[in-house]
Amino acid sequence: MANLSVKKVEVCRVAPKQGSPENQSSLPLTFFDLLWLRFPPVELLYIYQTSSTDSVLSQLKTSLSLALQHFPPLAGNLIWPQDSLKPLLSYVQGDAVSVTVAESDADFDHLINSVLLAAKDFSPLVPQLDVTDDRAAAMALQITVFPNRGFSIGTAMHHAILDWKTWAMFVKAWAHICKHEEEQALPSSLVPFYDRRVVKDPAGLGELYSKEHRYQDGRTDNRSLSTASLGKAPKATEDLIRGTFEFTRALIQRLRADVTTKTASASSLHLSTFSLVCAYTWVCMVKAEEIKGGTTILIFAVDSRSRLDPPIPATYFGNCIVGRVAVAETKGLLSEDGLVVAVNAITEALRSLEKGVLDGAEDWVSKFVDFSLYDRIYSIAGSHRLEVYDTDFGWGRPKRVEVISIDRTGAISLLDSKNGGGGVEVGLVLKKHYMEAFDALFASLVH
Template sequence: MCIVKASSISSPSQSEVMANLSVKKVEVCRVAPKPGSPENQSLPLTFFDLLWLRFQPVERLFFYQTSSTDSVLSKLKTSLSLTLQHFLPLAGNLTWPQDSLKPVLSYVQGDAVSLTVAESDVDFDHLINSIFLPAQDFSPLVPQLDVTDERAAAMALQITVYPNHGFSIGTTTHHAILDGKTWTSFVKAWAHICKYEEAQALPSSLVPFYDRRVVKDPSGLGELYSRQHQNKDGRTDNRSLSIASISKDRKAPDREDSIRGTFEFTRAFIQTLRAHVTSKMASDSSLHLSTFSLVSAYTWVCMVKAEEIKGEKTALIIGADSRSRLDPPIPATYFGNCIVGRVAVAETKGLLGEDGLVVAVSAITEAVRSLEKGLLDGAENWVSKFLDFSLYGRTYSIAGSHRFEVYDTDFGWRRPKRVEVISIDKTGAISLSDSKNGGGGVEVGLVLKKQYAEAFDALFASLVLH
């Protein structure tokens, strides 16, 4: 029996948390693409986009430290305008015209991104270094996305300045318009232009590819999904773009009674997990022992134990970027959504048992391997009934990816000091990113009720692997 240590956090105390974060809104302005940009651009949604039509917007937050904050706003605004020349649709809006089978993302001259500018006198060092914080503390640092039944903005931004200490950039994006890979490309393009003050010279890896014809749909999934969306709520022509409420079956935590925690998997710890699973499965070398599988599996086991799940089975929803998996593959810089979901299912008693990590890795391996057998198997049901949540004692999901390397996003003020997926407080998802400490580590973000967060912390710090 061995006890494995990982970077973790101490139990939260009242002195370590900052409720009621004070933020003063200075202005709300609109930033348009630099004059001289194309006058308009229109993109029909693909079936990959339609999966997310009424999903919760994705909120993310970057913190940067600098003692000289006077020039921050002007540099960020100027570079944003220049960046939008390459990402025109993000200044546009989503609509669903009566004469269109599918919703359409359109940019027309005059469209712009809503940018909120704010200030805060909060203890910046505490904000970027505290591993446990009340779930609601970051909410004032991300903007609301303008969404109505008839129109939805693609994106909203917020810059909050902490005078003489640093600033944060909050982004809120419509999930039907872009996935995490495309969002990462936009933010890194913005950072590149801001840092190097080069409007035209984006690296090829950051130049978006817009031709929607590369996404083949021989089975008519786009039309099917559009019809299914229109038939929601007992209607036959429901073209509403309003965001759907979170299903009670997803069990997103109550933010008023929850805290946000960040946990780091070091490269050494990940290797320890890999060695442990390998020793248990000497006769089975087919398990998928990637960093993603091991981090997700360990987190899954800790969550089930911390929350004391009683149901017979639990599930973990994972997403896979399918740009390289499609036949034929599409460019890595394709703008939009290209995610395929899979569900790993395991018996709860197996996850709670002495071989829980192996059980979790086996379930994730089976889910990942199913991508090779049929990428779009069952896709006709992904909008109408992706998963029957009532079958599981608890359903978890993963948001983000360590492969996005968000901590490499340098606007000219070096690496961010902290990056968070804020919207997991609404969806209940588990966020993944690379580690701010580098070295091949991974950060996991959670929002849990206090007692579950404390239990997770204890398990994570010294989970006994038999």
Template sequence: MANLSVKIVEVCRVAPKPGSSENQSLPLTFFDLFWLRFQPVERLYFYQTSSTDSVLSKLKTSLSLTLQHFLPLAGNLTWPQDSLKPVLSYVQGDAVSLTVAESDADFDHLINSISLAAQDFRPLVPQLDVTDERAAAMALQITVYPNRGFSIGTAMHHAILDGRTSTSFVKAWAHICKHEEAQAQALPSSLVPFYDRTVVKDPAGLDELYSVHHQNKDGRTDNRSLSIVSYRKASDQEDLIRGTFEFTRAFIQSLRGHVISKMASDSSLHLSTFSLVYAYTWVCMVKAEEIKGEKTVVVFGVDSRSRLEPPIPATYFGNCVVGRVAVAETKGLLGQDGLVVAVKAITEALRSLEKGVLDGAENWVSKFLDVSLYDRIYSIAGSHRFEVYDTDFGWGRPKRVEVISIDKTGAISLSDSKNGGGGVEVGVVLKKQYMEAFDALFASPVH
């Protein structure tokens, strides 16, 4: 399906329902500034229905209603000359770009194939409008497969919202769409965004530190560009295969048992679902890609809303993630006890949270950019705790959810499983020969 047929029917703008509140402006925090020039996060949801006639009208109407609660997502990011840092602003008249498309592609193939050319999904997500001077907060695309189903593609600016906020917005949209007869009702409290930025304390002046770092980029002293930096060359994005792999609850338990059997005397290891899934995937990736460097690194984010002092609301709108880095010797990961080595490294990285989630935050940006020491850096996009498969617009649970942007970032996507039961899905995008190797390793006995 390398030549996926998609016909653009309409590109329109959807504004918050008339009568929405006045203009709204949000300064970025240091949590947001870290992600200022990262690739937008693109996610794709597939839904199956034999009657697609009313899909567009329902989705458009409910989107306008949902934006009343999420006004900033209809706005734009700018960096005024008189401002220390960029500002996200919504002014009346702003709207979200919505692309409407149709496709005669094989819908069953799209929702069921565990391996596809990475470019197959790209026409199903919108392009986020980003220039040096202005960046849209969000863009959306609805693609209809007549009498088969539809997909919703989202592109969201990473400096504006993290995974928890972005999936909460989509769930709020789904809630309002599903309960069409009661659209005037308020959202459940778990989906109502909290906008007060004063709850994020910054005694160390990280806002200014990160802002200055961005302004000094490329040898300039006043670089206020909002353009996105690509961390994967265009040539490295060619001929890639997207694969989706499931960790069932039984599989995860077998991994836990394997590590315990190897480390019976060490009860300090972090044997959570996340640690085990990420560790196993890390080992499979290193072996599949035949990594040669002395050390290999994985980077992952930790939601810090409940970890800050004092904690901030779970529905806080924006970024509130701290990064942690796990480092392991490549030969250890390639060895007989590779899974244990990986779990130990992830445990050590998580243990650093005990020093405080902001420990070392002044060096986050510079450390992240220093990638020359390592042959390969792995990272995570998404979380199984976001429960994306619970996003029901009224046509049932999604048949497939993918993080499309990992073909540009090289990250590993993570979500709950579409089959439920406490399972986890990981998505990887690799060259064909590496994907074949990964597939074989993933299905082999624990290593």
């Protein structure tokens, strides 16, 4: 497909409707948030199909304003005042979310149906997050209308402000309000919980992380809210291909049976959907990219809301995830029992949670992973538990959801399947010849 043509019509600002019930002036960042202070923004794209696009913009804007009543901090900005030890999320009356409105006459069917396409095809459909050294927007949105075919919602969020779970909760709340076309109470599962006091920090991790950020790069008071990559457009090049691969429940069960057959210790392994999908993808990536030796790792995040002592509400607004690292010898992953090796490594990483989710937390910012020790590093973005396809704004379920920011980060995205049934979609952005190799390996599982 030729370069996707998008015409920007306007950039407007949408504020929370007056009388916000949760009109807070600021939220302090916890140590969970500070871990992500200088990470690039997370970008997601939702694509919906409808032949009636005339009222899309007005309905989305109106419902967004109503949704922001419940999520007013998302209209705010991240700042780091000179008199504050830590950054904070500030929201004042008049703050608003930047919304870019665009139109496109691109091949809509190609966008929603192609398994493989150029990574650059989706880049024009997501907004840039407004970030400077002094101030960073919480989020930005872009609504692109494909006349009489459908529309897309491109989203960019600052990772220091919220994690994937909070983001999914916000988009579902927005969709719920838009679909029902009235100011009604949100279901309790979509009402954010803001009290940061539930995140206990007896070890002073917040101040420790803030200090390490301030002294980053040899500076003595580095309060910058930007990084070299933060806020820039994805660096998608001509030879990068985006691929989406569906692991159906049947395929996942086949992987589970394969592991069970090959090892007598299967009962001690974590044979969840997550472990099996990540393990198979990891093995295929190592093979496709022709990694020759040494050690590779897979980094993934674990929601800690229910794992803290005491647990905190599932609707807690902000970040509450911890990272875990699965380590495996490349030769083991390339062996006949590569899937078992990968599952075992993921199981060991998950077992480390038994020591407590905050075990070793004092080193997370300064030396979370010494990347020089490994020959290849993979990471997981998103989660199939977010159920992003259960996000209906009134025009049905999305036809496609993509994590666009993996163009830049190189992560492996993990989402629920648009076809439902307990399946999982894995998203990759690779050079063409690597993608072709991965596609062939995945096809060998399917067939």
